[in-house]
Amino acid sequence: PLVVQLTTAEHKDEVSRYIERARRQSEIERTTAERDKSGVFTGSYAINKLNGERVPIWIADYVLMSYGTGAVMAVPAHDERDFGFAKRFDISIKVVIAPPDWSGKELTEAYIEPGTMVNSSQFDGLPSEQGMAAISDFIAEKGYGGRQITYRIRDWLISRQRYWGAPIPIVYCDRCGLVPVPEAELPVLLPQDAEFRPTGESPLKYCDSFVNTTCPNCGDPARRETDTMDTFMCSSWYFLRYSSADYKDA
Structure with missing residues (x-):
C-alpha cells in the first residue's frame, strides 16, 4: 500500500502502531457498524482536482484493501460511517447535497437522501443524481479517472442449516x-x-x-x-x- 510513502516523518511512529493494531483485527471486527471508528492522520494531503482544495489523508481500519482500490474519498455529510469518523476526529463536514429547505445549518447526522448539489462549483443547483453523473462525466473527460462497477459480493455463510431447509439446486x-x-x-x-x-x-x-x-x-x-x-x-x-x-x- 501507499501508506508508508504518504506518511510524513512526524506521524510515522503513530501510523506504524495503528497498522499493527489493525492487522490483529478481523474484517468483521473492522467493519461492524456498532464499533467506534478509529484512524490516524498520515500528515499528507491530496488535491481535489475539481476545486483545488487540499484533502487530508487518513488511514482507517474500516476501509478495506480487498474492496475497490483500498482507498475512498470520504464524504462525511452523506455517508453514515464517514460522518461518525469525521465527528470523532473533528474533520470538516461539508454539505454537498442539500436537503429540502436546508438553511445552511450544521447537520446532526449524515444526509443520505437525494437533494440539490451545493458547494460543488459548476454543478451547484443540479439534482443530486444528475449532478453525480455530470461529475463522473467531467472526471472522465479531464482524464482524472473513470466509472467502475465494484461488487460487494461476499462468501455466503451457510450456518443455521436444517434438514428441512431449502435445498441448494x-x-x-x-x-x-x-x-x-x-x-x-x-x-x-x-x-x-x-x-x-x-x-x-x-x-x-x-x-x-x-x-x-x-x-x-x-x-x-x-x-x-x-x-x-x-x-x-x-x-x-x-x-x-x-x-x-x-x-x-x-
Missing part, C-alpha cells in the same frame, strides 16, 4: 464441474427417508436416493449438493404460502 459432475439444476427440474424436493446420524453432518449426505443423480449437461452420474440454505433464506419467502396455500406450481 447444484449438482457436481466430474466432467462438467458445478452445474445448476435447470429451471424445468425445479424445485429440488427433500427426500422422505433421510437417516439422522450423530455425525454433525447433513442427513442428506447419507441419502443415496437424493445424492445420486445425473448431470443436466452431459448425462453422466453426478452428486447433488447436500448443504441446505439457512433459516434466513426460508424466512424470506415462506410467509407467501399463507396467501396461496393451494398453489401447486411452486
